[in-house]
Amino acid sequence: MSSLYSTLQEHKNRKEKRVLTVINGPHTGAKAFFAEDGLLWQHPENGFFTEQGEAAEKIRTSGQQELAGETVFCDCLGDKKKLVICGAGHVGVALLRMALLLGFDVTVLEDRPYFADGARRAGAKRVICDSFEQGLDAVDSDEDTYFVVMSRGHRYDMVCLEKIVKKTYAYLGMMGSKGRSALVRKNLLEQGVPAEQVEALHAPIGLTIHAETPEEIAVSILGEIISIKNQEKKTCGFSEEQMEILQDETDTRAKVLCTIIARRGSAPRSVGTKMLVLEDGAVSG
Numbered sequence: 001m002s003s004l005y006s007t008l009q010e011h012k013n014r015k016e017k018r019v020l021t022v023i024n025g026p027h028t029g030a031k032a033f034f035a036e037d038g039l040l041w042q043h044p045e046n047g048f049f050t051e052q053g054e055a056a057e058k059i060r061t062s063g064q065q066e067l068a069g070e071t072v073f074c075d076c077l078g079d080k081k082k083l084v085i086c087g088a089g090h091v092g093v094a095l096l097r098m099a100l101l102l103g104f105d106v107t108v109l110e111d112r113p114y115f116a117d118g119a120r121r122a123g124a125k126r127v128i129c130d131s132f133e134q135g136l137d138a139v140d141s142d143e144d145t146y147f148v149v150m151s152r153g154h155r156y157d158m159v160c161l162e163k164i165v166k167k168t169y170a171y172l173g174m175m176g177s178k179g180r181s182a183l184v185r186k187n188l189l190e191q192g193v194p195a196e197q198v199e200a201l202h203a204p205i206g207l208t209i210h211a212e213t214p215e216e217i218a219v220s221i222l223g224e225i226i227s228i229k230n231q232e233k234k235t236c237g238f239s240e241e242q243m244e245i246l247q248d249e250t251d252t253r254a255k256v257l258c259t260i261i262a263r264r265g266s267a268p269r270s271v272g273t274k275m276l277v278l279e280d281g282a283v284s285g
Contacts, residue, residue, distance in 0.1 A: 025070025078234030173202035235272020
């Protein structure tokens, strides 16, 4: 299995990553790793997933599926969810604290040293204290990145939005009134940003829960982000710690990787959640 984890790490930036495993049938235990450009790894070689390659390639939903009379579990691997907050005022710090509780990898951009220090004190591991323009140049993003713009003024909001719309992201929201949001959309359209991209901007940001305090506004924003995030049924994938352990050739402890393949009722963990158990009782996940 070490070759699978090495392959996953090698292709971690690919899109539409998924691991298929036969869990019931004559080929139980057969595994394959697919990405957007097809089959990248399988065990055994030239086995079940070679024979069923075309049909297996079409499986794009996490969970159990039937394939050629056998039951296959599909694990659509998502990356760690990344939140980029442009602005570290009172709402930005409240959003930061709640996002950390939810497991987001948070980056805060702030051009004022005093407020940047406040974000660090609140627990942010990555704070970029620079102009928003240069700060965003230093931020890499992908389909698992969520941007929230809440700077101290319209001019800075536009600087952020003009940079972000050129990036790849899952969500872009801006805090502001309906009037300010309409003006921002008008400005973006005049600059040639595609209409569908402008329409997808979440502004005013957040769910309508009549929020007033910074903490309540943060709840409304994260509620909206969670709603967007969970529309795409990716699993949480492997944590960095799990991948480090699985690829550590010097670690000779026996390991069992447990994966939830089905759930019922209000179980608080989704299909694809993983727990790595080692022979000495150590657990990751």
